[in-house]
Amino acid sequence: MIQIENLTKQYGAVRAIDNLTMTVEPGSIFGFLGPNGAGKTTTLRILTGLAKPTSGSAQVAGVNLSTDARNLPRHIGFLPEEPVFYPWMTPREFLDYIGRLHGLSISDRAARVKELLELVNLTDAGKRRIGGFSRGMRQRLGLAAALVHRPEVLLLDEPVSALDPAGRKDVLELIEQLSGQCTILMSTHILADVERVCNMVGIITRGRLIVQSPREELLNRYVQPVFELDSDDVPSIQRWAELLKKQTWITSVNIDGNITRIVVNDLVQARKELLASAMSQQIVPRRYEEMRLSLEDVFLQLVEKESVQ
Amino acid sequence: MNFLNVFSKEMTEQWRTYRLLIVMAVMAVFGLASPLLAKLTPEILKSMPGLPPGLADAIPVPTIADAVSQYVKNMSQFGILLALLLSMGSVAQEKERGTATMMLTHPVSRLNFLLSKFFALAVTFLISLSMAALGCWYYTLLLFKAMPWDSFLAMNGLMLLAFLVYVAVSIFCSTLANSQGAAAGLAFGALVVIAGVGALPRIGEYFPGQLFNWGASLMLGTSTTAWPALWVSIGVIIVALLGAWQILNRQEL
Amino acid sequence: MSQIQEYLPFLIPVLIIQLVLMISALVDLIRRPSVRGPKWAWALVILFVNLIGPIIYFVMGRKEE
Numbered sequence: 001m002i003q004i005e006n007l008t009k010q011y012g013a014v015r016a017i018d019n020l021t022m023t024v025e026p027g028s029i030f031g032f033l034g035p036n037g038a039g040k041t042t043t044l045r046i047l048t049g050l051a052k053p054t055s056g057s058a059q060v061a062g063v064n065l066s067t068d069a070r071n072l073p074r075h076i077g078f079l080p081e082e083p084v085f086y087p088w089m090t091p092r093e094f095l096d097y098i099g100r101l102h103g104l105s106i107s108d109r110a111a112r113v114k115e116l117l118e119l120v121n122l123t124d125a126g127k128r129r130i131g132g133f134s135r136g137m138r139q140r141l142g143l144a145a146a147l148v149h150r151p152e153v154l155l156l157d158e159p160v161s162a163l164d165p166a167g168r169k170d171v172l173e174l175i176e177q178l179s180g181q182c183t184i185l186m187s188t189h190i191l192a193d194v195e196r197v198c199n200m201v202g203i204i205t206r207g208r209l210i211v212q213s214p215r216e217e218l219l220n221r222y223v224q225p226v227f228e229l230d231s232d233d234v235p236s237i238q239r240w241a242e243l244l245k246k247q248t249w250i251t252s253v254n255i256d257g258n259i260t261r262i263v264v265n266d267l268v269q270a271r272k273e274l275l276a277s278a279m280s281q282q283i284v285p286r287r288y289e290e291m292r293l294s295l296e297d298v299f300l301q302l303v304e305k306e307s308v309q
Numbered sequence: 310m311n312f313l314n315v316f317s318k319e320m321t322e323q324w325r326t327y328r329l330l331i332v333m334a335v336m337a338v339f340g341l342a343s344p345l346l347a348k349l350t351p352e353i354l355k356s357m358p359g360l361p362p363g364l365a366d367a368i369p370v371p372t373i374a375d376a377v378s379q380y381v382k383n384m385s386q387f388g389i390l391l392a393l394l395l396s397m398g399s400v401a402q403e404k405e406r407g408t409a410t411m412m413l414t415h416p417v418s419r420l421n422f423l424l425s426k427f428f429a430l431a432v433t434f435l436i437s438l439s440m441a442a443l444g445c446w447y448y449t450l451l452l453f454k455a456m457p458w459d460s461f462l463a464m465n466g467l468m469l470l471a472f473l474v475y476v477a478v479s480i481f482c483s484t485l486a487n488s489q490g491a492a493a494g495l496a497f498g499a500l501v502v503i504a505g506v507g508a509l510p511r512i513g514e515y516f517p518g519q520l521f522n523w524g525a526s527l528m529l530g531t532s533t534t535a536w537p538a539l540w541v542s543i544g545v546i547i548v549a550l551l552g553a554w555q556i557l558n559r560q561e562l
Numbered sequence: 563m564s565q566i567q568e569y570l571p572f573l574i575p576v577l578i579i580q581l582v583l584m585i586s587a588l589v590d591l592i593r594r595p596s597v598r599g600p601k602w603a604w605a606l607v608i609l610f611v612n613l614i615g616p617i618i619y620f621v622m623g624r625k626e627e
């Protein structure tokens with residue numbers, strides 16, 4: 001549904017997107033993940049036709065961006081990071097206006113506006129001026145506006161980042177409801193959101209895609225066993241960490257305050273030796289736990305690895 | 310494609326933000342005030358204390374010509390100022406707020422985006438100038454006598470064209486600028502240049518300011534025309550709008 | 563009395579403009595959830611400053627969201 005090939009975008013000396021190639025399959029909810037400034041927004045701006053790539057090509061819903069960009073708006077719905085509206089309009093009027101722009105008939109518009117206001121829970125505010133709306137209400141209205149013409153592809157730029165937990169839950173649920181109706185590409189720097197709604201994940205950093213795979217596969221491939229040990233005896237722990245780093249069955253040791261995280265590559269050996277080795281250093285653990293890496297750890301690992309290279 | 314939809318949104322915006330109402334009222338007041346001022350100024354002068362004897366009789370009795378030139382003067386100053394104030398934010402504000410970005414991801418072409426703004430402002434000034442003309446005509450009728458309506462209409466038509474030059478130039482500045490402040494600076498800069506160069510002897514004949522003189526001469530029965538200024542004005546409007554379109558096409562919003 | 567009759571034709575257009583501006587400004591003031599400064603002060607400005615009052619309200623009183 002979305003095909004990006006060797007896309008590059010240069011802003012002066014800065015390369016915002018660097019030879020990006022990726023594919024989003026029809027029907028998927030694709031989580032476009034990366035730290036701030038990784039090139040997510042630039043990519044979305046190119047996919048919506050707002051920005052032109054320096055080189056490379058992209059196809060969205062069968063529309064070639066370099067040759068046919070003017071037909072793009074009929075096929076896509078876009079929710080910018082900070083949706084803005086004309087403050088003097090009401091949500092009803094705004095959605096109706098969008099419907100008119102897309103050539104919907106009067107009756108179709110009336111039905112669609114009603115349906116969408118209900119979907120995003122703005123029916124009661126339907127006749128109020130948008131000028132007085134909260135951030136969360138504007139986000140929901142933006143989502144409704146992106147859906148008016150039933151687009152095949154929905155592009156969402158950080159749809160929940162600026163919202164409070166309740167608002168975030170609402171919008172994520174809405175996105176989940178939309179799966180099956182259209183292909184969704186949503187950018188975010190928050191992993192919990194991706195873990196919750198996306199079935200595909202692409203990780204981008206410094207304008208380059210470093211991983212693209214189904215969420216489950218990503219978790220299975222990168223998730224390694226990890227042990228956490230919690231103790232106040234920092235000097236002993238540091239000594240212990242130096243010792244551990246020499247072991248072949250240890251991937252990494254990370255000390256963060258009182259908590260030591262040890263990623264291992266041989267689970268059997270680690271279970272046998274790790275705690276014993278801590279004891280031999282006279283470390284008294286307050287907590288010792290075996291756990292699995294979360295997507296967040298995978299992400300940090302990948303991004304770190306990329307920046308080292 | 311979608312010109313009418315965007316245009317009707319622009320007109321609704323002019324109305325809902327009260328811009329149309331304010332400009333209508335202000336222009337109507339200027340229209341009313343012009344003949345009134347023409348009538349009252351000599352009388353105020355006469356009643357001033359310490360006026361040397363004999364001078365009072367030398368002050369001419371105001372005529373319809375004074376009302377007309379007062380009207381033309383007011384419109385050429387405040388009308389143009391209003392045209393500038395109303396138009397200079399049109400594109401820059403939408404870019405600054407981000408609504409331009411929002412709209413351009415829907416089927417709105419950049420040309421229609423600009424043209425709808427120009428025509429909405431044109432209609433705003435058509436209505437407002439009509440109010441001014443009506444006010445001026447009515448008070449002149451009360452204070453002096455009826456004006457010939459055909460040449461009065463022609464004069465107002467020429468003034469509207471002059472306003473539209475400033476509307477188009479301001480839209481151009483507004484497109485060029487990235488913020489409302491910069492747009493205002495550019496638009497006022499353009500106004501100063503047009504006024505300054507327009508005051509020069511030969512070149513001035515091609516400038517929209519001549520349209521006001523032509524209009525006044527229609528009313529006063531002299532035979533000055535300013536066809537070059539008329540064609541140049543129409544040309545400037547078209548070039549400013551096409552230029553704005555080309556600039557907007559190259560901008561990434 | 564005769565003076566009023568003499569001036570009436572002059573007053574009518576000014577009165578119409580004043581009334582239209584005043585009423586639209588008051589309606590907007592009432593409908594708007596909040597304005598810059600206290601509402602009652604704006605009501606006074608709109609009601610008692612002729613012609614300019616409502617225009618000042620429209621230009622400065624309304625909040626830009």
